Amino acid sequence: MSKEKIALFTIFGGTGDLAQRKLYPSLFKLYQKGYLKEHFAVIGTARRPWTNEHYHGVITDSLASLNADPATVAKFAGHFYYQSHDVTDAQHYVTLKQLSEKLDAQYGLQGNRIFYLAMAPNFFGTIAQHLRSENILTPNGFNRVIIEKPFGHDFESAKELNDQLTATFNENQIYRIDHYLGKEMIQNISAIRFGNNIWESLWNNRYISNVQVTLSEKLGVEERAVYYDNSGALRDMVQNHILQILSLLTMDQPVEFTEKDIDVEKVKALRSLRPLKPEEVATNFVRGQYAADGDVKAYRNEDKISPDSNTDTFVAGKVMIDNFRWSGVPFYVRTGKRLADKFTRIDVVFKRPIVNIFNHDDVRENDDAATSLAPNVLTINVEPTEGVELRMNAKALGQGFATTPVKLNFAHDAAATANSPEAYERLLHDALNGDATNFTHWKEVAYSWKFVDVIQKYWDEHTPDFPNYRPGSMGPDASDELLRQDGHEWIYKE
Numbered sequence: 001m002s003k004e005k006i007a008l009f010t011i012f013g014g015t016g017d018l019a020q021r022k023l024y025p026s027l028f029k030l031y032q033k034g035y036l037k038e039h040f041a042v043i044g045t046a047r048r049p050w051t052n053e054h055y056h057g058v059i060t061d062s063l064a065s066l067n068a069d070p071a072t073v074a075k076f077a078g079h080f081y082y083q084s085h086d087v088t089d090a091q092h093y094v095t096l097k098q099l100s101e102k103l104d105a106q107y108g109l110q111g112n113r114i115f116y117l118a119m120a121p122n123f124f125g126t127i128a129q130h131l132r133s134e135n136i137l138t139p140n141g142f143n144r145v146i147i148e149k150p151f152g153h154d155f156e157s158a159k160e161l162n163d164q165l166t167a168t169f170n171e172n173q174i175y176r177i178d179h180y181l182g183k184e185m186i187q188n189i190s191a192i193r194f195g196n197n198i199w200e201s202l203w204n205n206r207y208i209s210n211v212q213v214t215l216s217e218k219l220g221v222e223e224r225a226v227y228y229d230n231s232g233a234l235r236d237m238v239q240n241h242i243l244q245i246l247s248l249l250t251m252d253q254p255v256e257f258t259e260k261d262i263d264v265e266k267v268k269a270l271r272s273l274r275p276l277k278p279e280e281v282a283t284n285f286v287r288g289q290y291a292a293d294g295d296v297k298a299y300r301n302e303d304k305i306s307p308d309s310n311t312d313t314f315v316a317g318k319v320m321i322d323n324f325r326w327s328g329v330p331f332y333v334r335t336g337k338r339l340a341d342k343f344t345r346i347d348v349v350f351k352r353p354i355v356n357i358f359n360h361d362d363v364r365e366n367d368d369a370a371t372s373l374a375p376n377v378l379t380i381n382v383e384p385t386e387g388v389e390l391r392m393n394a395k396a397l398g399q400g401f402a403t404t405p406v407k408l409n410f411a412h413d414a415a416a417t418a419n420s421p422e423a424y425e426r427l428l429h430d431a432l433n434g435d436a437t438n439f440t441h442w443k444e445v446a447y448s449w450k451f452v453d454v455i456q457k458y459w460d461e462h463t464p465d466f467p468n469y470r471p472g473s474m475g476p477d478a479s480d481e482l483l484r485q486d487g488h489e490w491i492y493k494e
């Protein structure tokens with residue numbers, strides 16, 4: 001069977017940053033690999049009055065870093081058509097429909113359509129409504145819509161947005177991008193857990209002490225300042241990426257490894273998040289904002305940021321999951337900008353042996369007999385290294401008898417990871433296949449917002465003492481204190 005996929009892509013926001021940096025290179029890679037061949041076309045739309053020739057130049061430029069064969073690039077770019085289009089103008093959809101039908105006939109696209117909304121979410125509703133009212137959806141092929149984050153800024157606005165989309169599309173036609181779900185090692189969580197009896201047997205509150213998820217960024221707010229200042233780390237990173245990762249780490253085993261069964265288990269996990277009461281927010285969640293340091297500007301002095309902004313550029317939190325498997329196990333999460341380094345990792349910290357037989361002096365003097373044995377830690381390195389590490393105790397080399405932690409280490413080699421598909425390429429391929437496993441479903445979004453809304457509301461009502469952390473650190477001291485009060489510590493330290 002041919003692996004070629006057949007579809008017309010319509011990219012709203014075709015002149016934008018996301019389209020140029022991510023979508024065009026990803027489509028090109030699918031083309032190079034033969035998933036897209038003759039039977040595909042792309043309509044790029046935005047307000048600017050570009051010609052097709054100019055658009056082809058933009059496509060070619062967006063692929064420059066791939067060093068591809070110019071003839072292949074030219075052939076690929078020949079499938080792209082530019083349509084000047086203001087998404088709020090109904091008349092423009094008439095032209096779009098005509099062009100869509102012409103390309104459908106020209107390329108034999110069988111009525112298959114993917115609408116990629118690479119635009120600000122406040123336009124999603126109007127686009128969806130016009131696609132329906134102007135009959136741009138086809139009765140014969142598939143019609144799918146891919147949308148970007150943010151999906152609302154709280155539960156109410158997310159619901160409103162969802163209602164607008166579902167007036168045109170069914171839930172199974174909506175592909176909500178969370179690009180972390182396209183990452184190799186995030187997809188690997190299920191393989192590690194359900195493919196290895198040693199892990200899945202221990203994956204519960206009898207053996208696991210705590211779990212730590214860190215999404216750390218080294219850069220400051222950069223060019224997304226206006227958006228970010230209205231969002232902050234909690235809404236920008238925790239509501240979506242971090243809670244999605246938590247759901248994959250904590251869900252029960254799906255009956256089958258299918259979109260439907262995985263979604264059922266993820267939703268159950270997210271429903272089990274223990275909701276915080278307002279008075280519990282301050283003891284369970286820490287927020288931060290970076291200060292100045294040498295040449296590095298404080299967040300409040302960044303371009304386009306108000307000098308009295310109270311936006312969180314860091315968040316650390318303790319999340320509890322109220323079910324049989326996880327009762328009593330804290331999940332510590334943290335993310336922020338201008339931290340020590342750029343990486344994403346998950347540390348699963350196991351309980352120490354109940355008795356430490358190796359150090360009898362300790363046993364007699366110390367009630368906590370096992371304190372001198374380090375806990376086993378399974379680390380899933382998501383990026384930049386992609387691999388798994390296990391810390392365990394072994395005998396120290398040499399005369400006498402002492403224990404020391406050693407590490408078992410697996411990392412995909414750099415050449416293999418360089419050739420493996422990037423998140424957007426995987427996700428576009430999934431959308432072409434009609435597989436929404438690695439996209440966020442509405443119920444997941446809803447439960448995530450309900451959890452986050454309590455924290456955000458409490459923060460909005462209380463003035464923080466910002467700025468409170470040094471660029472290059474791992475956030476404010478209160479983040480370390482959050483774990484210390486439970487007798488734990490962050491496995492990754494700066």
Ligand code: NAD
Pocket residue numbers: 012013014015016017018019045046047048085086087088117118119120121148149150
């Ligand atoms: P951008 O500002 O670079 O592009 C927006 C596009 O929308 C442009 O093509 C612009 O011409 C078009 N546009 C604006 N108003 C229009 C109108 N009335 N009619 C027609 N076209 C109009 O934004 P971006 O960075 O490409 O982001 C697009 C979406 O993706 C946003 O929802 C953003 O939050 C999300 N996103 C972007 C990134 C990224 O890396 N850029 C990452 C995550 C999420």
